[in-house]
Amino acid sequence: MALNFPPRFAHQSLIAAVTALAITACGGGGGGTGNNTAADTTNPVINLNGAAAVNHEQGTAYTDTLVTAVDNIDGAIAVTTSGAVGTEPGTYTLTYTARDAAGNPATARRTVTVTAPAVCIASTDDSTEASPTIPSYYGYTSPQTYSGYSLAWSDEFSATSLDQDSWTFETGNSGWGNNELQYYRPENTCVREGLLIIEAKEESFGGAAYTSSRIKTQDKQSFRYGRIDIRAVTPAGQGLWPALWMLGQSFSAVGWPNSGEIDIMEMIGGSGRENTTHGTIHWSNNGSHAYYGDELTLAAGETLASAFHVFTIIWDSNSITWYIDDIQVHFMDITPAGMAAFREEFFFIFNVAVGGNWPGPPNASTVFPQRMLVDYVRVFQKD
Ligand SMILES: [Ca+2]
Ligand SMILES: [Ca+2]
Known part of the structure; x- marks a missing residue:
C-alpha cells in the first residue's frame, strides 16, 4: 500500500512556495526597506506537536501530527515536510523546514519506526x-x-x-x-x-x-x-x-x-x-x-x-x-x-x-x- 501524505502537506508546500516568491519579489524590488525584515535575525520555531520519535504499526497509513511554525516577527508561518514513511518495517525520517520573511531558517525532524503488526509471534x-x-x-x-x-x-x-x-x-x-x-x-x-x-x-x-x-x-x-x-x-x-x-x-x-x-x-x-x-x-x-x-x-x-x-x-x-x-x-x-x-x-x-x-x-x-x-x-x- 502506497502511503500518501494527507493533503495538508501539499497545501503547506504551496504556501511555502508562495512565501518564497513573495520574498524574492520584495528583495528584488528595492532592497527591502522594511525595518522588521532588516532587523529580524531570529529563527522561527517549529513545533512538532508530538514526540520526535514515534512508533507506527505496519498495515495502516501513517498520519502525521500537524506540525506548526511560529516566528517572532511573522507569526504563524508555513512548514514544508520532506521524507515519507514507508510501508515496510524500518525507521523513517520526516524533515520539517520553515523560513521567515527575512530568510531565517528552522529545521526539525521526527523519526517514525514502522513495526510489524502486534499480532503473531511473541506479540x-x-x-x-x-x-x-x-x-x-x-x-x-x-x-x-x-x-x-x-x-x-x-x-x-x-x-x-x-x-x-x-x-x-x-x-x-x-x-x-x-x-x-x-x-x-x-x-x-x-x-x-x-x-x-x-x-x-x-x-x-x-x-x-x-x-x-x-x-x-x-x-x-x-x-x-x-x-x-x-x-x-x-x-x-x-x-x-x-x-x-x-x-x-x-x-x-x-x-x-x-x-x-x-x-x-x-x-x-x-x-x-x-x-x-x-x-x-x-x-x-x-x-x-x-x-x-x-x-x-x-x-x-x-x-x-x-x-x-x-x-x-x-x-x-x-x-x-x-x-x-x-x-x-x-x-x-x-x-x-x-x-x-x-x-x-x-x-x-x-x-x-x-x-x-x-x-x-x-x-x-x-x-x-x-x-x-x-x-x-x-x-x-x-x-
Ligand atoms: Ca524571525
Ligand atoms: Ca518459508
Whole structure:
C-alpha cells in the first residue's frame, strides 16, 4: 500500500512556495526597506506537536501530527515536510523546514519506526500465553525440485508482508456457508521469519467473538495440474478448523459446488482429532453436491500442530492423489465426465476458521490465540 501524505502537506508546500516568491519579489524590488525584515535575525520555531520519535504499526497509513511554525516577527508561518514513511518495517525520517520573511531558517525532524503488526509471534498481546513462541522449526520437509517437473509458482513467505500481487484477503463474518464464528480480518495475518502466520484470536469484532484470516489467490494465481506441496503447522484446540484448499477459478461464474473444490488439508481441532488430516473433493454431480474424502491419522503422539508437515496433491487429467509427508492419504479418479471441473484451473484458499458445523464451537479448554504457520506453497508442473 502506497502511503500518501494527507493533503495538508501539499497545501503547506504551496504556501511555502508562495512565501518564497513573495520574498524574492520584495528583495528584488528595492532592497527591502522594511525595518522588521532588516532587523529580524531570529529563527522561527517549529513545533512538532508530538514526540520526535514515534512508533507506527505496519498495515495502516501513517498520519502525521500537524506540525506548526511560529516566528517572532511573522507569526504563524508555513512548514514544508520532506521524507515519507514507508510501508515496510524500518525507521523513517520526516524533515520539517520553515523560513521567515527575512530568510531565517528552522529545521526539525521526527523519526517514525514502522513495526510489524502486534499480532503473531511473541506479540505483546500474548502475555496470557505460557509460551508465546512458534513451534520449533522442525518436522517434515520436501525437495525444492522434482525430476520431470518445473516450479510454476511458489510463495516461500520470505518477505515482511503478504504478497498482495498473489493473495487477496477475504473479510467478514458471514459464516462462510459453515456457520463459522470468526470475523476474518487482514490484521490477523502476518509474514515473519519465513512464515505465513494466520492467527485466530478470541476477540470481539464486528459482532463476532473471534477473529482470524482467510486469504486466496483467486484471479491472481491459478493452476491446472501439477504437484503442490504446502508445508504447514496447524493450530490446535476444540473449535479450530484450519484449511489449505482450492476452488475452481470458475467459482465466481458458476458458483459452488459447480466450480469444484479440492481440500488439500483440513483438520478439526480437539482432543483426539489433531493427528488426522482430511483430503476431500467436492463437485456437482448432475446438479447435486457430491464429495468424497479420506483421512490419515498420524502415529500416536504426533499431531498436525506439533511439527511441520508437508501436505501434497499430485494432480493430472486422470486423478488427484493426496499425501502427508509423502504418505498417501486419498486417491480420486477424476476421469468421469461429471468431474470435468477438476480438469480446469484452481486457486488457493488458506484460512483458520473458528467454530462451524464440522468442528463445533470452542470450549473452555480452547487456548487463544492459535496460529497456522505456512512455510511455503510450491506448485510444480510437468515439463
Ligand atoms: Ca524571525
Ligand atoms: Ca518459508
